[in-house]
Amino acid sequence: MLCVTLTACGQGEAGTESRGEQYSGQATTQLEESGYRNPVITAQPRQLGKINSEPRIWSLNQGAEHNQGTVYRQQNTRPTKTPPDTEAVQQGDKPLPRTDIKGIYVSHSIAGSPRHLNRLVQLVDNTDLNAMVIDVKDDYGRMTYDSSIETVDAVGADKQASVKDIRELIHSLKEKDIYLIGRIVTFKDPLLAEKRKDWAIHRKDGTVWRDRKGISWVDPHRLEVQDYNIAIAQEAAELGFDEIQFDYVRFPDNGAEMDKVVRYANVNQQSKSAAIQSFLHDATQALHAAGSVISADVFGLVTSSKDDMGIGQTWRGVASEVDVISPMTYPSHYSAGIYGSAHPDLEPGKILRYAMRDARRRNEVLTKEGVQAAHIRPWLQSFTAKWVHPHQKYGPDEIREQIRAARAERVNQYLLWSASCRYPYRQESTN
Secondary structure (H helix, E strand, O other): OOOOOOOOOOOOOOOOOOOOOOOOOOOOOOHHHOOOOOOOOOOOOHHHHOOHHHHOOOOOOOOOOOOOOOOOOOOOEEEOOOOOOOOOOOOOOOOOOOOEEEEEEEEHHHHHHHHHHHHHHHHHHHOOOOOEEEEEEEEOOEOOOOOHHHHHHHHOOOOOOOOOHHHHHHHHHOOOOOOEEEEEEEOOOOOHHHHHHHHHHOOOOEEEOOOOOEEOOOOOOOOOHHHHHHHHHHHHHHHOEEEEEEOOOOOOOHHHHHHEEEEEEOOOOHHHHHHHHHHHHHHHHHHHOOOEEEEEEEEEEHOOOOOOOOOOOOOOHHHOOEEEEEEEEOOHHHHOHHHOOOHHOOOOHHHHHHHHHHHHHHHHHHHHHOOOEEEEEEEEOOOOOOOOOOOOOOOOOHHHHHHHHHHHOOOOOOEEEEOOOOOOEEEOOOO
16 A cells, blocks of 8 residues: 655645635625635525436537637627527537546646646656646636736736746646646636726626625626637647646636626626536537647536526536536535435535536436436545544545545545645555
């Protein structure tokens, strides 16, 4: 049995070990807590609803083509107000996603530090891990490498590029047979929102909306914003990333309260979930044309929630468009009572088992309707949530408990999250 623990990987950008916003299934006053990525999930089991009662999917017309460096396209004229009857999404030729991925997150700063990155490479070399999720554009809107995209240069998103030679980095990692996933933080982009205030989410009085930490977001309804992220994704694919992963592919949380004070650039009167699905549809077509697999991260509760929780993410809307869907199922981020657990952080196996069961059942519904559903690849907790009471230290045993629980629901691939890139991962013995 081999155990490799990294404790000097360097602090993550967020300064905490989890990623998401404080979130409640009901109205909440907690908005966008720094360093969190997945919400603290407070919906109780009675709120989860039946999987087979989901609204039916409708097909989307293809938008204009996306070329690398393109930042504008014609106005989206897709009908969005009244979805027609279900029509299975046609699946043409596309790259096949791998189903054996076991990966770790590598931050913007760690990717640019040979010493720290080499420690992670050693971890992959010495265990059954085989993939890295590397920041392409991080939570602050910063590019990890020097981009050739005009708008990236215009807003200065690559001025603090941590990796000097991205092609060499990709080549060196691929020589070690490491599957490379490029993470693009999509609509939480304070740098772009500051440099292009016309692309930001605005309050009804015309000022830029900011969350409680003073962070501004770009408007997911804006096609310029969508194309900016698709152009970056295409560039990353052409550089050699095997897969492009969209994170923060959503609206800010606490949507009901936020909607009272903001005005979106929503000329087509799309619902939030339709806007997210439309973006992923266009991104998928562009990336498949570039030969890349596409994945998307979603809130953990998306596996079980009956609506979009005010952020525009539904299982159906995302899983019907992308190749891989990655719910952020961190046990520490679920509130007391979810899935019948009084203290979710203390029961990682139970949380993963219920979440993966719901996810798998939802995929089964899509499959029965003739819709090709995304492969399930959850994010697992590889950090200790000291802010949760009670909590436990997450080490090799707690990570393995999550893996085994997912496997019991026939979900055999996973990603490990630690903002500080610390992974007390132990390969399971085959004896």
